[in-house]
Amino acid sequence: MDAGFAQSLLEHSPDPLLLLDPDGSISFLNHAAEELFGYSRTQLLGADASLLLAEVSREEFHGVLAGLDAATPRSAAPFAGSGRRFDGSALPVEITCSLIPAAAGSSVSAAPSVALAVRGTGPRNGLPPSRPGYVSGTAQTAQSRASATAPVRVPSAVAEHDDELRAGTLRDPLTALPNGTQFNDRLAAALRRPDPVDVLLLNLDDFKGLNDMLGRSSADELLVEVANRLRNCVRPHDTVARLGGDEFAVLLTECLNADAVAKRIADSLYEPLRVGGSLVRPGVSMGLASKSAHTLDGAELLRQADAALNAAKSDGKNTWLRFRPDMLHAPGHRADGETGLRQAVELGQISVHYQPVVSPGIGSVVQFEAFARWELHGRLVPPNQFLPVAEQSGLIREIGDEVMRRACAEIRPWLAGDATHSVAVNVSGLQFQNREFGTDILAIVAATGVSPRQLTLELTESAFFDAGSDVLRQLRQLRDAGVRVAMDDFGTGYSSLRRLKELPLDIVKIDRSFISMVTTGLEHLPFFDTMIKAAHELGLTVTAEGIETPAQAKYLMDRGCDALQGYLFAKPAPASELAGTMESALAAIDRVDAAR
Template identity: 30%
Template structure:
């Protein structure tokens, strides 16, 4: 071993540790300069530096008393300090054969003292050093001070390294650290791993409800709880990463007893315990995405994306866990593409359109109105089912622009119908998330006024369960809209979990019975009892009742007998474009004036 360099294997480890900290070639920092000034003052030395030992040079992260920022590693005393990991004091460098021909001596330096900058693993990164132009000695107290200052430098290094790399809530390495560590892991070490397990706690319905009620602090509580469960269940922190929010990644050894299946089972059991928060026990239900990887092949991004795709597939399928496959990856990429392509579709003249499904007054047969249904014809993928893209929209900030597009288009087409003497009312589906927009009501009124429509011309449909999730803020907007004359309908009535007392508080005047109760109405005595009860309940609340999914005459007759006011479904008409709606109305079905 050379005085100035450790054995090759140790040198590689040392350099890897140094470069992983991203300190070399970084700008000056007051945090380090403060320590350097303190060293100069405490030891009465005109020159002081935080010196890092690179492969061929000593590079100064901080220095005072010298204009240079680096010098050759060969014959540099700081290189000896980092190699030995011990304090080095040279009273007179000119008299020491190791350094007599050093560039420092040629520059007039005679005295040197340096304390090692050691990692937790004992690797020497460099030295906290002081220098003088005259020979001198150093006292034991001064040596201890220099050692303490070196420890302060390393504390600062660890702090900066942790900032942005270690999640402050969970205490686990974050996504950036995973990307770096995975890329830097030697193939031999990587061979110990074979499974990337994504654990996402943020996509259960109860999680969203808890955040609404308990606030953002609950998210931190879930993240801390998740980290604790993972560390405890998987046997330590090694290979665990906090990817973001309440999502974690665990790298599991290929030879782990029971494989990833046993790990998932153990985690499911561990997460069954409620999350303790503000004395309110709330369960955090995990979704698991599993991706296998071949050591030495593929990037960290590939592994992370595969595990995330599998978790996304599990959520979409309503299952707790999913193993990555090319098919699931393709579905995930399709979802991402649809979200990305929907943005230009909103501005394109012919990508999005509205279809209209009429509904009639059961007693007299008049067409009271129609429901506006959003359709999307993708230029390359063709017709996209609303059941595919609407749930995606409701998970993103696209909810606002999509709803506004529908309202503007519905208002324009309704005005055109009325100009031709077709006095309909249009209903549009609105997400309860739109009610969180402070300017939603203003935008709605502006769209109506632009086309000369009164507030009663438009009916807004909200699902029962969505209104429950969005609480008092949604109710306040609904009351304001109802006071202005806008019709409010509870869509999919009977499928939610509302209590009678809660439904009494909703400022709605229409309920729409969900088609799941109506389609089997003719043959199901149970559905008949349920529908009759729901109609009576809605009437008791003072609401009109619309039945969706009416497909046969027997169902329509039953609804008429029990006082249901309106019907909508294939028996009456399928969804149609505006020109077809005009023809349908003129063919013999009277539109209400």
């Protein structure tokens, strides 16, 4: 039979016909199916077939599908349940399920399809009972995936359409989840219905560091495991998609408590993951947004979820937040972000907070790291929301100078109390594009009365290896004057260990993504010993950042780490709270020592 003619038969059949993707989503339907359920084709394409069943019937129906046996293909006993039309009204249906093995020429491991014969068995809002209909699909079950063998011929138009989908045009090839295109289609269809719609956006915190440390293969394994856990946290008719990289999205429809789902996901992903022979516990940040009377379209709902995601990251990561309208006015989401930031610089709204760095060996605070903050309408805006804007606009130079001046001046009394005390300031590689940057730093230090030996500059690895910059020359100039230099996020790059000896460097800071792998303190993580030993052999000191638990602190102390930093000791705070910050840090040191 000609493929076009077969396609025409399917389209114009008086019986309602649908085709289902392997996860149960609808990939084809004809006019009779639109008429039966009251949905348009656009509304149903990409939606889960469970949408056509009332909530009370879905679990039993999925049980019927799971009970089909490809080894002895036969129709299951008719399933009687409640269907659901577009207007929400119930539609009594009777469904007979039958397996259809894969088409001739397909791989022997290809999953069989499921033919669903659907008959409306009652009146539909005054309409007569529906005609018998057949719903063909490829709903995979654990049994069918394992036992599909005997090929049979199916209409060529159906086979061609199914092959196209299996090629991955709407699927992420790594996780087999729907991709961004299919997610957007399903979101658009869901918003056209009267039911509640919720969207969760999430990604893994510091995934680049995990990717560099674990290697590509293990990082992919991690993403697959995350995908599996997400699937297990939602109902069959909800959608989990991978949008790219480490970013996932969840579409909830007819959900009465989306916050509970967000918490379930957070709890599930908090459990350690075993990948590449190691236990990993990546942080996950999530943003939740829900359809309201003012929701315009899917793009608007995604924008809201993205704003909540960014706010979650700003709150310290590894958390989730529900969208609030004020999140759209954060600098990272304002169209006039550069203008607002420029005004902040001019009005003196850039302030500095300080986080202590403790030395386990001497049991005291030896350094404070300075963090830029933007004070906007009484709210503190964290760096990761405005520093990218500052770098793109060139304002990073002015902000960097202001932070340097404030840091040296505001904690000068503490620095004057002990020559071994120091302040660390983060600098961008872009600041070194000014060939006089090193000279300007020394001038600031001299003007504030601070010894150059009490200043530490922190740069990420990429800044050191920017071949087109003047970084190394200026860093050598600064070190000759006594300024110390630290490599931030150590271990996340590809060439750190090999090239450390070539760099003008005094300190390496182990990235927090590695620290998060320590949960009980009993883990076997030999790369810590390797990194710390390599640094010490090169005459460098080692600081571990992101310490949040006594177990992590003890683990790093036992391996000879020179200094520790993180929320366990204190969060960044203004200079006016320095005394309380140090008290908190010293109390945490005592607790860790007691635990040892």
